[in-house]
Amino acid sequence: xxxxxxxxxxxxxxxxxxxxxxxxxxxxxxxxxxxxxxxxxxxxxxxxxxxxxxxxxxxxxxxxxxxxxxxxxxxxxxxxxxxxxxxxxxxxxxxxxxxxxxxxxxxxxxxxxxxxxxxxxxxxxxxxxxxxxxxxxxxxxxxxxxxxxxxxxxxxxxxxxxxxxxxxxxxxxxxxxxxxxxxxxxxxxxxxxxxxxxxxxxxxxxxxxxxxxxxxxxxxxxxxxxxxxxxxxxxxxxxxxxxxxxxxxxxxxxxxxxxxxxxxxxxxxxxxxxxxxxxxxxxxxxxxxxxxxxxxxxxxxxxxxxxxxxxxxxxxxxxxxxxxxxxxxxxxxxxxxxxxxxxxxxxxxxxxxxxxxxxxxxxxxx
Amino acid sequence: xxxxxxxxxxxxxxxxxxxxxxxxxxxxxxxxxxxxxxxxxxxxxxxxxxxxxxxxxxxxxxxxxxxxxxxxxxxxxxxxxxxxxxxxxxxxxxxxxxxxxxxxxxxxxxxxxxxxxxxxxxxxxxxxxxxxxxxxxxxxxxxxxxxxxxxxxxxxxxxxxxxxxxxxxxxxxxxxxxxxxxxxxxxxxxxxxxxxxxxxxxxxxxxxxxxxxxxxxxxxxxxxxxxxxxxxxxxxxxxxxxxxxxxxxxxxxxxxxxxxxxxxxxxxxxxxxxxxxxxxxxxxxxxxxxxxxxxxxxxxxxxxxxxxxxxxxxxxxxxxxxxxxxxxxxxxxxxxxxxxxxxxxxxxxxxxxxxxxxxxxxxxxx
Numbered sequence: 001x002x003x004x005x006x007x008x009x010x011x012x013x014x015x016x017x018x019x020x021x022x023x024x025x026x027x028x029x030x031x032x033x034x035x036x037x038x039x040x041x042x043x044x045x046x047x048x049x050x051x052x053x054x055x056x057x058x059x060x061x062x063x064x065x066x067x068x069x070x071x072x073x074x075x076x077x078x079x080x081x082x083x084x085x086x087x088x089x090x091x092x093x094x095x096x097x098x099x100x101x102x103x104x105x106x107x108x109x110x111x112x113x114x115x116x117x118x119x120x121x122x123x124x125x126x127x128x129x130x131x132x133x134x135x136x137x138x139x140x141x142x143x144x145x146x147x148x149x150x151x152x153x154x155x156x157x158x159x160x161x162x163x164x165x166x167x168x169x170x171x172x173x174x175x176x177x178x179x180x181x182x183x184x185x186x187x188x189x190x191x192x193x194x195x196x197x198x199x200x201x202x203x204x205x206x207x208x209x210x211x212x213x214x215x216x217x218x219x220x221x222x223x224x225x226x227x228x229x230x231x232x233x234x235x236x237x238x239x240x241x242x243x244x245x246x247x248x249x250x251x252x253x254x255x256x257x258x259x260x261x262x263x264x265x266x267x268x269x270x271x272x273x274x275x276x277x278x279x280x281x282x283x284x285x286x287x288x289x290x291x292x293x294x295x296x297x298x299x300x301x302x303x304x305x306x307x308x309x310x311x312x313x314x315x316x317x318x319x320x321x322x323x324x325x326x327x328x329x330x331x332x333x334x335x336x337x338x339x340x341x342x343x344x345x346x347x348x349x350x351x352x353x354x355x356x357x358x359x360x361x362x363x364x365x366x
Numbered sequence: 367x368x369x370x371x372x373x374x375x376x377x378x379x380x381x382x383x384x385x386x387x388x389x390x391x392x393x394x395x396x397x398x399x400x401x402x403x404x405x406x407x408x409x410x411x412x413x414x415x416x417x418x419x420x421x422x423x424x425x426x427x428x429x430x431x432x433x434x435x436x437x438x439x440x441x442x443x444x445x446x447x448x449x450x451x452x453x454x455x456x457x458x459x460x461x462x463x464x465x466x467x468x469x470x471x472x473x474x475x476x477x478x479x480x481x482x483x484x485x486x487x488x489x490x491x492x493x494x495x496x497x498x499x500x501x502x503x504x505x506x507x508x509x510x511x512x513x514x515x516x517x518x519x520x521x522x523x524x525x526x527x528x529x530x531x532x533x534x535x536x537x538x539x540x541x542x543x544x545x546x547x548x549x550x551x552x553x554x555x556x557x558x559x560x561x562x563x564x565x566x567x568x569x570x571x572x573x574x575x576x577x578x579x580x581x582x583x584x585x586x587x588x589x590x591x592x593x594x595x596x597x598x599x600x601x602x603x604x605x606x607x608x609x610x611x612x613x614x615x616x617x618x619x620x621x622x623x624x625x626x627x628x629x630x631x632x633x634x635x636x637x638x639x640x641x642x643x644x645x646x647x648x649x650x651x652x653x654x655x656x657x658x659x660x661x662x663x664x665x666x667x668x669x670x671x672x673x674x675x676x677x678x679x680x681x682x683x684x685x686x687x688x689x690x691x692x693x694x695x696x697x698x699x700x701x702x703x704x705x706x707x708x709x710x711x712x713x714x715x716x717x718x719x720x721x722x723x724x725x726x727x728x729x730x731x732x
Contacts, residue, residue: 073638073665076638077635077638080631080634080635080638081635082631096666101670102670102671102672103632103635103668103669103670104668104669104670105639105666105667105668106666106667106668107639107665107666107667108666265446265448266469268446269443269446269447269469272439272442272443272446273471273473299439299473300462300471300472300473300474301471301472301473302469302470302471302472303469303470304467304468304469304470305468306468
């Protein structure tokens with residue numbers, strides 16, 4: 001095996017496949033990357049058994065071949081090489097020689113035979129979507145997945161396609177986050193649950209803009225994201241997701257509209273009075289054209305009033321400030337509207353068509 | 367006590383005095399900042415018993431007074447306030463009210479009576495130097511102080527003034543770092559050892575340029591750094607510093623000159639082959655007009671040749687790569703010269719007048 005490639009491109013490619021290298025593993029082979037040289041390109045493959053990544057880059061191949069190398073080590077070496085051509089050789093004993101500029105590295109590789117290569121996925125059901133949009137939709141919902149491995153289904157996100165409507169949703173015990181978009185064409189109905197870990201890595205690899213596309217293929221047990229040079233394959237989480245529509249409601253007694261930044265900054269300040277483990281809610285008094293926000297903790301108290309527009313009844317309601325902050329941070333709009341029913345019923349922060357966030361209030365002992 | 371000040375200035379001032387707030391302490395009072403309002407300014411004071419900081423800022427004082435507040439908490443609150451005027455009040459029960467924009471905070475302060483205010487320092491011996499230069503000199507030497515509290519004197523840096531020469535030096539078991547500069551006038555001779563922790567905080571507070579001055583006052587047990595609005599007082603470390611001049615030598619058998627960046631990058635790459643606890647040296651073979659650099663570890667090997675200019679004999683010598691990297695990182699010059707004697711004698715990296723770094727080699731078993 002013998003090839004030449006440029007440092008910059010190799011560096012970029014290896015950083016993509018690093019995302020499927022497990023932080024801890026009892027199987028050392030999973031810490032390796034498979035380097036395959038054939039024709040006029042190199043293919044890098046990593047696989048942590050639930051997430052696998054393959055990426056291709058152009059190279060001048062002098063001799064075909066495949067080798068396995070510790071991924072973290074070769075990534076570190078390549079990052080620090082001068083910006084010149086990399087000459088890479090592996091002999092029949094899996095010894096690797098790497099030249100770049102005036103430096104020469106020599107280290108052992110491994111046979112690739114035992115590496116679990118990525119499964120073949122049936123490519124019948126798919127959708128096409130902009131990379132930018134998918135990344136945004138993931139980042140706008142992923143904060144409310146659960147970390148509790150005992151209820152596996154909640155550690156993932158629902159991907160649901162109905163005709164030309166695409167929806168991503170996640171939920172934990174206190175809240176539901178939903179983002180929706182209109183697809184350019186209609187597709188077969190799909191409803192799968194994708195691990196949060198996969199989506200977090202996918203969002204980092206999706207660096208493309210609005211016009212760069214990603215194809216998403218769905219099979220019985222896997223999902224496959226295909227971009228220009230990179231393929232990401234992940235297992236799905238088995239089981240049925242909760243019926244989210246049942247949790248939603250369009251009824252309300254009070255609708256309050258506020259400037260998002262003012263509201264977020266105020267809640268942020270209120271949390272300053274919380275010491276480590278303290279778990280005090282922020283209280284909202286919605287009255288006429290202002291919300292009076294209150295926070296009372298062991299350390300001290302804060303109150304602040306915020307301009308708002310109200311429709312319907314006055315209301316006093318309390319929330320875990322973290323849940324409000326999580327939602328407000330991912331909404332791009334300048335103004336947001338909250339729909340409230342009573343102090344014990346969920347609050348909905350939603351617009352007409354693209355987002356709907358449900359947050360349960362905290363009981364106030366009056 | 368009642369005053370008004372602007373958020374930006376208060377925020378800057380509190381961040382300066384935060385640097386003398388101990389991370390851990392058995393005396394909770396040291397986690398507080400003293401806020402004094404008199405005349406037309408506020409003075410903030412913190413003191414961790416070895417380092418104390420005082421800074422002043424302009425304010426509109428309506429009622430004089432002094433109060434003690436948890437420093438970290440008030441710093442967090444002020445940072446997150448809107449960019450408007452801050453109204454601060456403390457009543458006779460040490461209750462604090464803080465208004466800014468539409469937010470109102472209420473929290474308890476403390477009586478300042480038990481706080482250890484900063485000692486009065488006799489201001490007879492002093493030097494004046496540019497803030498920028500002092501910061502540079504500290505950063506260029508502080509990496510070789512020792513962390514071993516059993517040999518206290520080595521946890522500090524020597525400040526020595528002889529006429530118009532000012533010298534800062536630090537050393538541990540493997541190396542010596544010296545920086546020198548010419549002062550604009552002659553001063554009395556001074557030789558003190560200042561704690562590394564103090565100098566590290568001083569270097570962060572010295573944000574001024576070449577033309578901003580700092581006055582340094584030396585008393586028997588203390589050093590005092592005085593800038594426009596800020597004063598930093600630190601205890602000195604007792605005892606005599608090692609005789610550094612005895613360790614230096616101008617003799618050499620080999621002088622090698624290299625491009626600093628090429629040399630540093632090469633050593634940096636060589637360290638990639640070191641796994642966690644492995645402690646292998648980088649070997650330099652100085653021959654004709656190149657240095658062949660070698661690194662051999664459990665992981666693999668590297669070699670690389672670097673262009674150099676040599677005077678004197680060929681030599682093969684080995685170093686802990688970390689010690690070379692530390693020195694090369696703080697030298698600004700494009701080229702550096704190493705002065706070598708034999709493979710067991712110290713290497714000197716020095717120029718004519720401003721720096722001199724001594725590094726002990728690692729024994730090579732040939």
